[in-house]
Structures are given as structure tokens and as C-alpha cells.
Amino acid sequence: MSPMGFLFSAYSAIWIILALYLYSIHSREKKLRSEVERLKQLLESKKDKL
Amino acid sequence: MTDQKRQAAFDSILGVLVLVAMVAALYMAFLQAPREKTMGDLQRIFYFHVPSAVMGILAFAVNFGASAMFLIKKDRRWDNLALSAGEIGVVFMSIVLITGPIWAKPVWFVWWTWSPRLTSSLILWMLYVAYLLIRTYVPDPGRRAMVSAVFGIIAFVDAPIVWFSIRWWRDIHPSPMLETGGLSPAMRPAFYVCVAAFLTLFLYVVRRRYFLESARHEVELLERKIF
Numbered sequence: 038m039s040p041m042g043f044l045f046s047a048y049s050a051i052w053i054i055l056a057l058y059l060y061s062i063h064s065r066e067k068k069l070r071s072e073v074e075r076l077k078q079l080l081e082s083k084k085d086k087l
Numbered sequence: 088m089t090d091q092k093r094q095a096a097f098d099s100i101l102g103v104l105v106l107v108a109m110v111a112a113l114y115m116a117f118l119q120a121p122r123e124k125t126m127g128d129l130q131r132i133f134y135f136h137v138p139s140a141v142m143g144i145l146a147f148a149v150n151f152g153a154s155a156m157f158l159i160k161k162d163r164r165w166d167n168l169a170l171s172a173g174e175i176g177v178v179f180m181s182i183v184l185i186t187g188p189i190w191a192k193p194v195w196f197v198w199w200t201w202s203p204r205l206t207s208s209l210i211l212w213m214l215y216v217a218y219l220l221i222r223t224y225v226p227d228p229g230r231r232a233m234v235s236a237v238f239g240i241i242a243f244v245d246a247p248i249v250w251f252s253i254r255w256w257r258d259i260h261p262s263p264m265l266e267t268g269g270l271s272p273a274m275r276p277a278f279y280v281c282v283a284a285f286l287t288l289f290l291y292v293v294r295r296r297y298f299l300e301s302a303r304h305e306v307e308l309l310e311r312k313i314f
Contacts, residue, residue, distance in 0.1 A: 040129040040193055047132045047189040051139070051182050055288075058178045062295050069302040076309035083313060 098295065105284075105291045112284035120277035132190045134277055138285035139182040140208075145289065146176030147215065147246050154239035157232060163304060166232035169239055171296035173218050175289065180212040195259060203252040204260035211249050214242040228307065 038046075116134035123130035153169035156162075187205070188198040199205065218238050225231035253260050262269060270278060 038193075040127055043189050043193050044128055044131060047186040048135065050185045050189070051135050054178065054182055054185070059292070062292070062299055066295070066299050066302065069299065069306060072306050073302060073309065076306060076313060080309060080313055 094298070098291075101287070101291045101294065105287050108280075108284035108287045112281040115277035115280040121271070121273050123274075126194060129190065129193060132186055134281045135285075136183060136186045136190065137278070138282045139179045139186070141282060142285050142289045143176050143179035143183055143211075144246055144250060146172045146179060146293075147211070147243055149293070150176060150215075150218075150239050151243035151246075154236035157236045158240075163228075163232065164301075166236065167300035167304065168293075168297055169236060170219075170222065170300055171293055173215050173235075173239060175292050175296060177212065177215045177219065178292075179289075180208065180215070183208060184212055200259055202258045202260055203256040204249065204258050207245060207249045207252050211242075211245045214245055218242055 112134070116131050120131065120134065122128060149172035150169045153165045153172060157165035157169060187208075191200075192198050218235060221238055222231055222235050225234055252258060253262055
């Protein structure tokens, strides 16, 4: 591999790792927010029944 | 404006700042910094490799401080911060451990060598991977926070060893360039811009990860109320 190939590989690895990590935070956040909403609604409906 | 909206607005501003800083870092590393005489363009890996290492150590230092604060205050928020910083430290150290060998292969003619700096860095990464794994094995939140805080404090012992290894022992790894004057003055602005860009990225990610953990805590509290 040429030096430019190594340089390209290194920077690609950096961007791939960072992008995957940011995406994982975003998707976990989205999932938790909808879970919070679902549980809040469930709690409200339980309160209404009581 | 509600707290959530204010938080989202701040996140957006910080996100834009990270983007601008990263573009500036790429510009400085590839276009402003001069071509190194011996290694040529390959040396440009240094501009992202070193800031990643600095952010990795910084993240583990935050984990150490937050773990200690959790043991003192027993406040779950410190545990949330410790976990966020520990996970982010692993991400940055993964970048270091991948880009390092990519640089080493054409320069040292080997991907890896068991030098003090490389070995202690790998151990540090493994310790914090273990820290994250331990958290998944302890079901009780209180006990999990306690065990991981103690582990986080012990794991941090390796961080100064990584930092000082190239000063304490003979090592094939390049010496600290800023201290020894090995980094030419023409390359310094690019290096500082890259460190600043990584610092903004670090702050952005810590903040996002911390709020994610707070949301998880909220889910746990709601589940306890309902079930």
C-alpha cells in the first residue's frame, strides 16, 4: 500500500468510528425518549383507573 | 422555552460548532501544515492520532473524578457522568489503537510492537472495556454504580503510566514532540486547531451521552413506579 493509502485508511477509520458512535448515541436516545413517553402514558392511564 | 427545548437548541449550536471545528482541523492538517521531510504526507495522521489520545486520557480522568465523587456523594448523576466518560474514552482510545498501527506499518515496518507506550495503551483500553462489561453484569443499579466506581478509580492507575511511559523508558514510539521541540513551529498551529476541534467534539459527545444516561435513569424510575 502507498503512503497515501495508509493516510486514507487512517482517516477513514477515524470518521467511520466517530460516525458509528454518534449514530449509536442518537438511536439509543431516540429509543429511550419513546420509552419514557410510553411509560408516562402508562402511568397516566394507571392513575386514571385508580 | 422549556428545559428540553433549551437543551436541544444548545446541542444544535454545539453540533454546528463541532462541524466547523472539524472542517477547520481537516483544512489545517491537510492544507496548512507543511509536508514532513522524512515521512511525507503519512505524518498527517499525527494531527488526529495525538488529539484522540489526549481526549482518551481526558475522558478517563473525568471517569476517575466522577467515580470518586460518586463514592463520596452517592449521587447517581456522578455515576452517569463516569459511565459517559468511560465509554467515550474507549471510543477515542480505539481510534488511537487503530491509527497508530496504520502509521507504524510503513514507518517501523511492523503493525505492532510490545513497547511500553503501546502495551500500556492497549492495557488501558482493555481496562475500560472491562469497566463497561462489568456494568452489564451487575443488575442492581446501586451496586453496579458502586462496583464500577471502584473499578474506574483502580483502572485509572494505568493512565499516568501511558502518559509518562515514553519519558520513563526507552521506547520506539516518538518522544513528546512539543516538549522536545520535535514539532516544527510551522506545524504547531495545525496541531493546536486539531486539539481544539477534538475538545469541542469531546464536550459535545459527553453532553449527549450524559443526557442519554439521564433518560435511562428516568425510564428506570418510571418502571419502578408502574411495576
